[in-house]
Amino acid sequence: MVKQAAAAAVAGRHDRLVALSERLHAHPETAWEEHRAARWVADALDEAGFEVRTGYLGLETAFHATAGSGPFRLGLCAEYDALPGLGHACGHNLIAAASVGAAAALAPLADELGLTVEVYGTPAEEGGGGKIELLDRGAFAGLDLAMMAHPAPVDVAEARPFAVSHSHVSYRGRAAHAAAYPEQGVNAADAFTIAQVAIGLLRQQLPHTVRVHGVVTRGGEAPNAIPGRTEGRWYVRAETLAELAELEPRVRRCFEAGALATGCELEIVPESKPYAEFRADEAALAAYRRNAVALGREFAEGGMAARMNRASTDMGNVSQVVPAIHPYIGIGSLPALNHQPEFAAHCVGAAAERAIRDAATALAWTAIDVVAERRQRPAPASP
Numbered sequence: 001m002v003k004q005a006a007a008a009a010v011a012g013r014h015d016r017l018v019a020l021s022e023r024l025h026a027h028p029e030t031a032w033e034e035h036r037a038a039r040w041v042a043d044a045l046d047e048a049g050f051e052v053r054t055g056y057l058g059l060e061t062a063f064h065a066t067a068g069s070g071p072f073r074l075g076l077c078a079e080y081d082a083l084p085g086l087g088h089a090c091g092h093n094l095i096a097a098a099s100v101g102a103a104a105a106l107a108p109l110a111d112e113l114g115l116t117v118e119v120y121g122t123p124a125e126e127g128g129g130g131k132i133e134l135l136d137r138g139a140f141a142g143l144d145l146a147m148m149a150h151p152a153p154v155d156v157a158e159a160r161p162f163a164v165s166h167s168h169v170s171y172r173g174r175a176a177h178a179a180a181y182p183e184q185g186v187n188a189a190d191a192f193t194i195a196q197v198a199i200g201l202l203r204q205q206l207p208h209t210v211r212v213h214g215v216v217t218r219g220g221e222a223p224n225a226i227p228g229r230t231e232g233r234w235y236v237r238a239e240t241l242a243e244l245a246e247l248e249p250r251v252r253r254c255f256e257a258g259a260l261a262t263g264c265e266l267e268i269v270p271e272s273k274p275y276a277e278f279r280a281d282e283a284a285l286a287a288y289r290r291n292a293v294a295l296g297r298e299f300a301e302g303g304m305a306a307r308m309n310r311a312s313t314d315m316g317n318v319s320q321v322v323p324a325i326h327p328y329i330g331i332g333s334l335p336a337l338n339h340q341p342e343f344a345a346h347c348v349g350a351a352a353e354r355a356i357r358d359a360a361t362a363l364a365w366t367a368i369d370v371v372a373e374r375r376q377r378p379a380p381a382s383p
Helices: 004-026 035-047 094-115 130-136 188-205 241-260 282-294 306-309 315-319 343-347 350-376
Strands: 051-054 065-069 072-076 115-119 145-147 150-152 161-171 211-218 229-238 267-270 328-330
Touching: 004 094, 004 211, 035 051, 035 094, 035 115, 035 150, 065 094, 072 094, 072 350, 094 115, 094 350, 115 188, 130 315, 145 282, 145 315, 145 350, 161 188, 161 241, 188 211, 188 241, 229 241, 241 267, 241 350, 267 282, 282 350, 328 343, 328 350
Parallel strands: 072 115, 072 145, 150 328
Antiparallel strands: 051 065, 065 115, 161 229, 161 267, 211 229
């Protein structure tokens, strides 16, 4: 009966959840700039009866919403930042709507179930490490379970993301007229070229799971001026934070090679603390699988589309501190994959709307199951 009530609550709120998702999708905001998005998601929770704190822990685009007063503390994470130039090509509009839906369904049942339902508005997942900033300021502490569901081409239950570091790389040389006074220049674009060649050669000696990739965001000002300053953003991914720490110095030396060869000054600044690998709570993950199957979802096994579960996320850092799951909900986007414009187009429409409903319901049912299982465990023996 409790699960039926939760499902009915999601169904009754479905139109509002879709409207929230579509509003976020139509007005994408990038990391740390999600002022409207954070307000819209927080307002939806306020309307559902939650007590909402905006500007949470000093972060302008974060919030914390609570309902119920039970001993089991459940955290649902809402992401809502978009990708620069690609909009919601990772479907964070759907994440926010699903988390709101699950939370709103559980709120009226919270005291009956022994729950405190908490929703964390977490900005800047796409490179800014918003959840890590919140962790460092005391968020998530003491949660019994943290959950969210992420859009993907197909359903995959278990998250296995890479650990990742994000760096801003810049070279400073000296500008000069490329034809009249080329000998007066120190070419910062050449420094990046040398670094990228060195990284390309290094890849042969890297483990097959390691990823090194980035973009030059500033390559120069004019073709007839030797570039005096260039900038880029670079990621290094590895299986674990420990492996990442071993590999980063090797990649750094590639950038140092560019500076040495050209005479440029090099600066590498972390854009956030590294994202950690994910540690899934097996009992909660099994419950999510059962509930998703009960809703008619089918989990993919292998294949390119199923590899979205290797994408890095700052939810990995949360999972190192509290029990957590991060399943992927399919939106039937193939051949479009995450971080493609075509995937953004699939994050609205009938399949996306079903994903909101199913993800919200499955997350709510999973919380109900985990709380019930917790109650059935025998009490620890007295010393």
